[in-house]
Amino acid sequence: MNGPRGQCAISLTVNGEAKTIHAYPMERLLDVLRQQLKLTGTKEGCGEGECGACAVLIDGSLVNSCLVPVLQVEGTMVVTIEGLEQNSRLPKLQQVFLDCGGAQCGICTPGMILATHHLLARIPKPSPEEIREFLAGNLCRCTGYAQICEAVSKAAQPEVAR
Amino acid sequence: MNSEHIVGASVPRKEGWDKVTGRAQYIDDLSLPGMLYGATVRSRVPRGKIKKITFGPGIPWDEFVIVSAKDIAGKNCIALIADDQPCLADGVVNHPEEPILLLAHSNQHILPKAVEAVAIEYEPLPALFTIEESERLYNVIWGVDNTFKRYLVEKGDVDSVWKDADFIVEGEYTTGAQEQLYIENNGVIASFDPIGGLTLWGSLQCPYYVHKALIKLCGLPENKVRIVQTETGGAFGGKEEYPSMIGGHAALLAMKAGRPVKIIYDRMEDMVATTKRHPSRTRHRTAVSREGKILGGEIEFVVDGGAYTTLSPVVLSRGTIHAGGPYYWPSIRIRGKAMATNTPPHGAFRGFGAPQSLFAMERHMDRIAATVGLSPIEIRKRNFLKTGQTTATEQTIQEPIDLEKLLDRGLELSDYRAKKERFRGENQSATCKKGIGIAAFLHGSGFTGSGERYLASVVGVEGRADGRVRVLVSSTEFGQGTKTVLCQIAAETLGIRYEDVEIAQPDTDGVPNSGPTVASRTVMVVGKLVQSAAKGIAQTLITAGLLRDRYSPEEFRFACAQYVKRYSQLKCLVQYEAPPNIYWDDEKYRGEAYAAYSWAIYIAEVSVDLATYSVTVNDFVALQEVGKVLHPVLARGQITGGVAQGIGYTLYEKVIWQNGRMQNGQMTNYIMPTSADLPAIRVYFEELGNVHGAFGAKGIGELPMDGPAPAIVNAIEDALGMPFNSIPLLPEDIFLTLSAHVPPKECRLPQGVR
Numbered sequence: 042m043n044g045p046r047g048q049c050a051i052s053l054t055v056n057g058e059a060k061t062i063h064a065y066p067m068e069r070l071l072d073v074l075r076q077q078l079k080l081t082g083t084k085e086g087c088g089e090g091e092c093g094a095c096a097v098l099i100d101g102s103l104v105n106s107c108l109v110p111v112l113q114v115e116g117t118m119v120v121t122i123e124g125l126e127q128n129s130r131l132p133k134l135q136q137v138f139l140d141c142g143g144a145q146c147g148i149c150t151p152g153m154i155l156a157t158h159h160l161l162a163r164i165p166k167p168s169p170e171e172i173r174e175f176l177a178g179n180l181c182r183c184t185g186y187a188q189i190c191e192a193v194s195k196a197a198q199p200e201v202a203r
Numbered sequence: 204m205n206s207e208h209i210v211g212a213s214v215p216r217k218e219g220w221d222k223v224t225g226r227a228q229y230i231d232d233l234s235l236p237g238m239l240y241g242a243t244v245r246s247r248v249p250r251g252k253i254k255k256i257t258f259g260p261g262i263p264w265d266e267f268v269i270v271s272a273k274d275i276a277g278k279n280c281i282a283l284i285a286d287d288q289p290c291l292a293d294g295v296v297n298h299p300e301e302p303i304l305l306l307a308h309s310n311q312h313i314l315p316k317a318v319e320a321v322a323i324e325y326e327p328l329p330a331l332f333t334i335e336e337s338e339r340l341y342n343v344i345w346g347v348d349n350t351f352k353r354y355l356v357e358k359g360d361v362d363s364v365w366k367d368a369d370f371i372v373e374g375e376y377t378t379g380a381q382e383q384l385y386i387e388n389n390g391v392i393a394s395f396d397p398i399g400g401l402t403l404w405g406s407l408q409c410p411y412y413v414h415k416a417l418i419k420l421c422g423l424p425e426n427k428v429r430i431v432q433t434e435t436g437g438a439f440g441g442k443e444e445y446p447s448m449i450g451g452h453a454a455l456l457a458m459k460a461g462r463p464v465k466i467i468y469d470r471m472e473d474m475v476a477t478t479k480r481h482p483s484r485t486r487h488r489t490a491v492s493r494e495g496k497i498l499g500g501e502i503e504f505v506v507d508g509g510a511y512t513t514l515s516p517v518v519l520s521r522g523t524i525h526a527g528g529p530y531y532w533p534s535i536r537i538r539g540k541a542m543a544t545n546t547p548p549h550g551a552f553r554g555f556g557a558p559q560s561l562f563a564m565e566r567h568m569d570r571i572a573a574t575v576g577l578s579p580i581e582i583r584k585r586n587f588l589k590t591g592q593t594t595a596t597e598q599t600i601q602e603p604i605d606l607e608k609l610l611d612r613g614l615e616l617s618d619y620r621a622k623k624e625r626f627r628g629e630n631q632s633a634t635c636k637k638g639i640g641i642a643a644f645l646h647g648s649g650f651t652g653s654g655e656r657y658l659a660s661v662v663g664v665e666g667r668a669d670g671r672v673r674v675l676v677s678s679t680e681f682g683q684g685t686k687t688v689l690c691q692i693a694a695e696t697l698g699i700r701y702e703d704v705e706i707a708q709p710d711t712d713g714v715p716n717s718g719p720t721v722a723s724r725t726v727m728v729v730g731k732l733v734q735s736a737a738k739g740i741a742q743t744l745i746t747a748g749l750l751r752d753r754y755s756p757e758e759f760r761f762a763c764a765q766y767v768k769r770y771s772q773l774k775c776l777v778q779y780e781a782p783p784n785i786y787w788d789d790e791k792y793r794g795e796a797y798a799a800y801s802w803a804i805y806i807a808e809v810s811v812d813l814a815t816y817s818v819t820v821n822d823f824v825a826l827q828e829v830g831k832v833l834h835p836v837l838a839r840g841q842i843t844g845g846v847a848q849g850i851g852y853t854l855y856e857k858v859i860w861q862n863g864r865m866q867n868g869q870m871t872n873y874i875m876p877t878s879a880d881l882p883a884i885r886v887y888f889e890e891l892g893n894v895h896g897a898f899g900a901k902g903i904g905e906l907p908m909d910g911p912a913p914a915i916v917n918a919i920e921d922a923l924g925m926p927f928n929s930i931p932l933l934p935e936d937i938f939l940t941l942s943a944h945v946p947p948k949e950c951r952l953p954q955g956v957r
C-alpha cells in the first residue's frame with residue numbers, strides 16, 4: 042500500500058479506464074475525482090446531496106458524489122461528464138442543451154446532462170411531467186427549468202437520439 | 204454587408220460548448236503551484252467588543268499563516284459607497300459571522316478544525332434585529348440615528364388631496380430576506396509578488412469594484428492590482444459587492460504568506476455570512492376618487508440594511524423610485540430610508556429594491572380596487588401611466604407605451620376572465636381553491652439618475668491580426684449571455700460574421716472599465732457603446748482606404764488584417780456620454796430617473812390546498828415590453844429564470860433569523876424551487892424599440908423578479924378571499940393567518956391530523 046498512513050488502494054473504472062487510486066476511505070468521491078483525477082467537470086454546489094451539481098453515474102445509477110465515501114466505489118464503473126463525452130449520444134444531448142438555452146451559468150449543467158442521460162436511458166420518451174419529476178434532484182437557479190425541460194424533450198426525439 | 208441579421212437571432216452562446224462539456228473552468232477548478240487554502244474565523248455574537256483571542260490546543264499553529272486587522276497595510280475597509288465596513292473586525296463586531304481572523308494552510312482539511320479551535324471572548328453589546336427595533340432607537344448602532352440613507356420624492360401638493368378624497372386606502376406590506384443561491388459559491392485565488400503586485404482571480408460580477416477595494420485595502424498603486432474574472436456559476440447580485448470582501452481576505456493572506464491563496468466558501472458559510480435581498484416594509488396611504496382615480500398618496504419605503512452601509516443607499520434609491528409603480532400620481536410623497544441592524548449586510552440581488560416596493564404597490568392596487576368596488580383590471584386601467592404623463596420623479600414618459608393594451612393582451616393570453624368566473628363557481632365546494640392575480644410593473648434600465656454619467660463607462664473594440672475583431676469590456680458573463688449578445692451587437696454593426704467576433708476575458712489589465720455588470724445595463728448601455736466602438740473600427744478602415752463604404756465580411760476581415768499588419772494596432776475606445784436634455788437633481792430626487800423603462804404584465808394562476816395549505820402555481824403568463832429582443836432564447840431564459848426566483852421569493856424561500864444569524868443556511872432547509880415545483884412559465888414579448896439602447900434594446904435581467912410576488916399573492920387572495928400582505932408565504936404562514944381569521948369552531952384540522 043502506497044501513500045500516507047490510513048489511505049487505502051481502491052480499484053475502479055473511471056470513464057472506461059481502469060484506475061487504482063490511493064485515498065482515505067472516507068474521502069468524498071467528489072474530491073477524489075476533482076483533485077486527484079483532475080476531472081473538474083463534476084461540480085460542488087451544496088456538499089449535502091441537495092443540488093445535484095456533483096452527480097455522476099456509478100454502475101449506471103445517478104449518484105451525488107459529495108455523499109459517496111470513496112471506499113464505496115471499489116470495483117465499480119464511474120462515469121463523469123468527461124466520460125459521457127465519449128458516448129456517441131452525448132454530442133446531440135449537448136447540442137440540444139445549447140440550442141434550447143438549457144445552460145446559462147453552466148455550473149449545474151454537467152450534473153443536469155448526466156441526469157438527462159440517465160433519464161433517457163430509462164425512459165426513452167419521457168412526458169413533460171416525467172422530465173420535471175426526474176430532474177427535481179438537480180437544482181438550477183438560472184433557467185427556471187423551462188428550457189432545460191425543452192432540451193430533454195428534444196433530445197428524446199428520434200432524430201436527435203439516434 | 205450581411206443580408207441576414209445577427210441581432211434578433213438565437214446564435215450559439217460563446218462559452219456554451221465549454222459549459223455543456225464540463226470543460227469551463229470555474230475558480231475552484233483552478234490551482235496555482237504552492238497554493239495554500241484560506242479560511243475565515245467569524246464572529247459568533249451579533250454585537251460586542253472582542254476581549255481575548257485564544258488559539259486552542261491540538262492545532263499546529265506554527266504551520267499556519269494568520270492574518271488579523273493589524274496586518275492590513277492600507278485602510279481596513281471595503282471601499283464602496285461609505286468606508287464603514289471593515290475587512291476584518293478590529294476590536295468590535297457588529298454582526299454575526301463578521302470576519303475577525305484569516306487562516307491559511309496547505310492542507311485544506313485541517314482548516315475547519317483550526318477555525319473551530321480559535322476561541323474568542325466577547326463583551327456583548329445590545330443589538331438590534333429588525334427595522335422597528337432600529338427605528339425606535341433603543342440603541343444607536345450606526346451614525347446618530349441608525350439610518351444609512353433617506354430619500355424624499357415629492358410631486359405636487361399631497362397634503363391638499365385628502366379632503367377631496369372619496370376613499371383613503373391604507374396598507375402595510377412586508378417582504379423577507381432572500382438568498383441569491385447561485386449554485387457556485389463565492390471563491391477567489393490571490394497571488395502576490397513584490398514586483399508584479401497582486402493578482403486576484405475570482406467568481407465575480409464587477410472586476411473594477413474589486414480593483415478599487417483592493418487598492419485601498421492593500422495600500423498598492425492602481426497598476427499593481429489586477430483582477431480577473433473566471434467563469435462564474437451564477438451571481439444575481441450576490442457577487443456584486445461581496446467579492447471585494449473575500450477577495451480582500453485572500454489578498455491579505457497571499458501577501459503575508461508569499462504564496463498564492465485560494466478561498467472557496469462552502470454552502471453554509473456562503474449562506475450565513477454573505478449578502479441577501481433586503482427585508483422591507485412599505486406603508487401606503489392613498490387618496491382615491493369614487494371613480495377609482497388615484498388623487499395622490501404617501502408611501503413610506505423602509506429597508507433593513509444590516510450592519511454596514513454597503514449598497515443599501517442605492518438599493519433604497521431604486522426601491523423608492525419604483526414605489527409608485529406604473530401609475531400616474533397627480534401628487535405623491537415617497538419617503539425612503541435604510542436602517543441599520545446587527546445582521547450581516549444585505550446587498551444586491553436582482554431587482555435591487557424594486558421587487559420589494561413593487562410588491563407593496565401591486566398588493567395595494569388590489570386593496571384599492573376592493574375598497575372602491577372595481578375589478579383589479581379596471582383600477583389599473585384607470586390609473587396607468589400614459590405617454591406624455593410624468594412619473595413620481597416628474598420624468599415625462601416619452602416611449603409610446605400602451606399599458607391598457609398590454610394588460611388586455613395579458614388577460615387574453617392567460618384566459619383571465621373565463622378562469623376567474625370558473626374558479627368563483629368551483630371554489631364554493633372545492634377543498635383546493637383556485638385564484639388568479641395580476642401584477643403590472645416597470646423596471647428602469649441602467650444606473651439611476653446621474654449614475655451612468657458618474658460611471659462614464661469605456662468600451663473598446665479592436666481588430667486582430669487575423670482580421671477578426673475582439674470586444675473589450677469589463678462586463679461579465681455569469682449566465683445571462685453578456686458575451687454572446689455583445690458579440691452579436693459588434694458583428695451586426697460591422698456587418699461581419701458572429702464567428703468573427705470574440706470577447707476578451709474581463710481582466711483589469713486588459714479591458715477598459717465598462718462599469719459593473721448590474722442594473723440591467725449591459726445590453727442597453729454597454730451594448731450601445733460596443734455599437735459605437737464597432738462603428739469607429741469600420742470608419743478607421745474606410746478612412747485608411749482599406750475598405751469601401753459597402754463591403755463583404757471577407758473584405759472586412761482582409762482590410763482589418765491589413766491594417767493591423769501595417770499599423771500594428773487597430774483599436775477604438777468610446778466613452779459614455781449622457782443623452783442631451785437628460786436632467787436629474789440628486790438633491791431633490793427629481794428628473795429623468797432612467798433613460799428607459801421596461802414594462803410588464805404578469806398573471807399568475809394558483810391553487811391553495813386547504814388540507815396542506817400549500818400553494819401551487821398552475822400557470823404563469825409573463826408578458827413584457829423590453830425594446831428589441833436581441834437574442835430570443837437568451838431573453839426568454841432571463842424571464843423564466845427571474846420568474847422562478849420570484850416564485851421562490853414568494854412561496855418557498857424563508858430565511859429563519861435568530862439573533863441576527865441565519866439559522867437555515869443549507870439547501871436542505873432553505874428551499875428553492877425544483878423543476879417539479881414550477882409551472883411551464885409562458886413568456887411573451889412586445890417590442891417597441893428604444894432610442895437609447897443598442898438596436899433598440901432595453902434592460903431585461905431584473906424585470907422578471909419584480910412581478911411574480913404580487914401576482915401570486917393577489918391570486919391567493921382571489922382564491923381564499925383573504926388578504927396576505929407579507930412574503931414569503933409558506934404553508935404555515937397561510938395556516939396561521941387563516942386560523943386567526945376563522946371562528947374556532949369552523950377551523951377544523953383535516954381528517955387524520957391531530
